[in-house]
Amino acid sequence: MAAGAADLLSRRGMHGTSLREVVRHTDTPRGSIGYHFPGGKAQLIDAAVRLAQQRVSEILERVLREHGAVEGVREAFALRAASLGESCFEAGCPVLAVAVERYTDDAKASPDAGAQQRLLDAANTAFRDWQAIIAAALEREGVAAPRAGSLAALVVSSIEGAVALCRAALSLEPINAVGAEVCLLVRTAISDSQPRGAAG
Structure with missing residues (x-):
């Protein structure tokens, strides 16, 4: 159910991810959501975000x-581009959907500030985890921690932004172009971090 909710979030956003739609999408009994997620829609979306975080973190690690910082980042862009193409440009990022939309419960029209903050915290945790993994890879190749952190934020935000451009254009050109530029920046940062003029 969490996986199904994550898929719906990536395609339809929070407002399109109702409990009814999750039941339909996953072909599960309606009562099973109440059993596994007594906190309702907010708890299910939180679980979906955490699952998405775990899956992406494992891929990034x-x-x-396996490939090092430059080629690893290139592979991250390529994998994201592949998933976009396979979904006919429907699949965005479930974490981003939670970060940019206001949460409302299926049964209420008014926003739930407490649930909203918990979901924002979950999205922030996911983004920070991904950035930490990328920053650690850059540091392993000699980039100083502050620069590694800012570059990692650039990588994550570039992937998310490029996905939005691709979905609007129905084309992979934006993510391919952005990925190439980001990889060039990463390569330059690593090169600039290497000692210069060392005795041979």
């Missing part, structure tokens, strides 16, 4: 350790 793997590609950055």
Whole structure:
């Protein structure tokens, strides 16, 4: 159910991810949501965000350790582009959807400030986790921590922004172009961090 909710969030946003739609999308009994998620829609969306965080974190850890910072970032952009193409430009990011939309319960028209803050905290935790993984990879290649942190924020925000451009244009050109530029910046940062003029 959390996976189904994450998929719906990525395609339809929070307002399009009702409990009814999650039941339909996952072909699960309606009562099972109440059993597993007694906190209702907010608890289910929170679980979906945490699942998305875990999945992306695992991918980032793997590609950055296997390929290094530059090629790992390139692979992260390529994987995101592939998922966009496979979904016919429907699949955005469930974490971003939670970060930019106001939460409302299915049964209430008014916003729930407490649930909104908890979901924003979950989204922030996910984004910060992804940035920390990328920053650690950059630091392993000699980039100083402050620069690594700012570059990691750039990588994450560039992927999210490029996805929005691709969905609007129905084209992978934006994410391919942005990915190439970001990788060039990462490569330059690593090169600039290397000692110069060391005795041979």
